[in-house]
Amino acid sequence: MTVPVRRFDAVIVGGGGAGMRAALQLSESGLKTAVLSKVFPTRSHTVAAQGGISASLGNVQEDRWEWHMYDTVKGSDWLGDQDAIEFMCRKAPEAVIELEHFGMPFDRLENGKIYQRPFGGHTQNNGESPVQRACAAADRTGHAMLHTLYQRNVRANTQFFVEWMALDLIRDEAGDVVGVTALEMETGEVYIFHAKAVLFATGGAGRIYAASTNAFINTGDGLGMCVRAGIPLEDMEFWQFHPTGVAGAGVLITEGVRGEGGILLNANGERFMERYAPNLKDLAPRDFVARSMEQEVLEGRGCGPNKDYVLLKLDHLGPDIIKQRLPGIREIAIKFAGVDPIKEPIPVIPTCHYMMGGIPTNYRGEVVIPQGDNPEARVNGFYAAGECACASVHGANRLGTNSLLDLVVFGKSAGDSMVEFIRNEMPNWKPLPANAAERSLARISRLDNQTNGEDVTEVRTAMQRTVQARAAVFRNSENLAQGVKEIQEVAERVKRIQIKDKSKVFNTARVEALELENLIEVAVATLISADARKESRGAHAHADFQQRDDEVWMKHTLYYGDDRRLTYKPVHTKPLSVDYIPPKERTF
Amino acid sequence: MTDIDPVEIKRIRWRSRRGLLELDIVLERFLANGFDQLTMAELAAYRKCLELGDNDFLDYVNGKAEVDDPELAHIIGILRAA
DSSP states (O other): HHHOOOEEEEEOOSSSSSHHHHHHHHHHOOEEEEEESOOOOOGGGGGGGOOOEEEEOOOOOOOOOOHHHHHHHHHHTTTHHHHHHHHHHHHHHHHHHHHHHHHHOOOOOOSSSBBBEEEEEEEEETEEEEEEEESTTTHHHHHHHHHHHHHHHHTTOOEEEEEOOOOOOOEEETTOOOEEEEEEETTTTTEEEEEEEEEEEEOGGGGGSEEEESOTTOOOOHHHHHHTTTTOOOOOOOEEEEEEEEEETTOOOOHHHTTTEEEOOOTTTOOOOOHTTTTTTTGSOOHHHHHHHHHHHHHHHBBBBTTOOOOOOGGOOHHHHHHHOOOOHHHIIIIIISSSTTTTTTEEEEEEEEEEEEEEEEEEEEEEETTTTTEEEEEEEEEOSTTEESSSSSSSOTTTTTTHOOOOHHHHHHHHHHHHHHHHTTTSOOOOOOTTTTHHHHHHHHHHHHOOEHHHHHHHHHHHHHHHHHHOOOBBBHHHHHHHHHHHHHHHHTTEEEOSSSOOOTOOHHHHHHHHHHHHHHHHHHHHHHHHHHSOOOTTOOOTTSSSOOOOEEEEEEEEETTTTEEEEEEOOOOOSSSSOOOOOOOO | OOOSSSHHHHHHHTEEEEHHHHHHHHHHHHHTGGGHHHHHHHHHHHHOOOEEEHHHHHHHHHSOOOOOOHHHHHHHHHHHHO
């Protein structure tokens, strides 16, 4: 079967903040650049980022990039690579001012400079006192960023392929990346995108969890493609959680609700936080509350038919306080939990928010994998940026407002690296391998021909329940080992998923099946990586190994999908220009 | 909706996938329950809603913002109830 081929200097998969920032760099350099996106670019999940983007502009209070770096290293629980962290924090002011010059409508001070708001974990002088570092465009920072970058890309003649889903990475015999295959949803046809360089900016994969704040499009497509192409995934055990998302929906209930006097109850009506944290009770730190909630569920004291959530009770505050101080929350509860908190408690569960791990890259956005003695050999022609990449600046836990910063700094850096690579090393396209589209065509053909198979929704639900039960915030050896077994059973079922609708044009059932094939790779990587890490660090809190163990475990996990094995590589302890920030106990 | 091209219906269903989880949930419910009963005029209005930015769309659906476009007011009312 002949598959049509389209040729570009650079192909970018993903039209969110990172993909569009990289595309701009390439298009403005005069290179022919394509961006493939499942949805219209301004409806990428970047739109959900509200908090802001951090940069040590010092517009409100004295600030320095070195302090931002310290906060990020500490936030990462010393798993972040300090060269990449220095790079990001040093570049942050320039990146924000550049967005401002692009026309992004930041909130301003009276003197006309960008306003900066306070945010958890942002400090002056290495933890001494809070500092206002977050730049925002009201509560629509991600939205403003997407629109700004989209407009610039249109001006720079970036070619957008909207409603196209990338299917597989194309590597030649040398292992170099020479393109991707992609499905045009409008026609159902598969194309080859032949490129001198490919960048993945495919976002997170939070949909592996039953409880997730991520939009439905966040299915880890880039990660699935990497696993199938023999590229390892880094630090997949680290996922950031919020304690109180609406059970079954994922929509967040702010911590302010507990601040106003909301309390958590188990199935017996017990205020269980009194047992775990006698002093702070429901106002204990976020991760502690989340782990206590999950322990209640695991010990059979969860609520509901599946005993899989706890209750957030507000009615004792009285209707007036709820209406006055928590109107938005009442609305969310009614709409997404189907309960009015004036009368009934809200079902809540710790909810996945952000993926710290991903495709291994360096601060230049180049994908790097072990080869011989070199733990970080460049994969020629392959780049990644944004949530799908692991640079690693977030390490074991991401600092708030560093995600938008990551998108623009590493999007641009990867774009620059690609321009350099194409100009200096790849004046012509490398030939496509003969079987370039084989894997993708086989996947689609299997879906079309499968009989007596498994239902996509059922298998996806089984995967999400397993990951939620075994690898959410409460982790112990027994539970993780059980999870590894269970998720591999689910992976076997994914091999037999079936779709009823075999039509070609805008077949969303097919797209969802292909997405599930990506999600499951991420889910298996998460369980296997988490099961192996015998320590507690950042978001990986292990009940049987409660201390951070720098001696043994200050290293990055690498997961290979072909034989589901793990290797490790060292954390970068040498920043670019400043002294190493040595590990300390992480107290706040 | 018998006169509508079935491909257009499928396209509209895909475009109901958004960048914000809250919208995904509301629209998924609506697609499962209510979407098939839309009149031609309502469908045209829904298509117009899908052109909105996600934040504006959600503010309408949540009742946080008033719908000033009379063409959209009715369909947003249906979505609010979804």
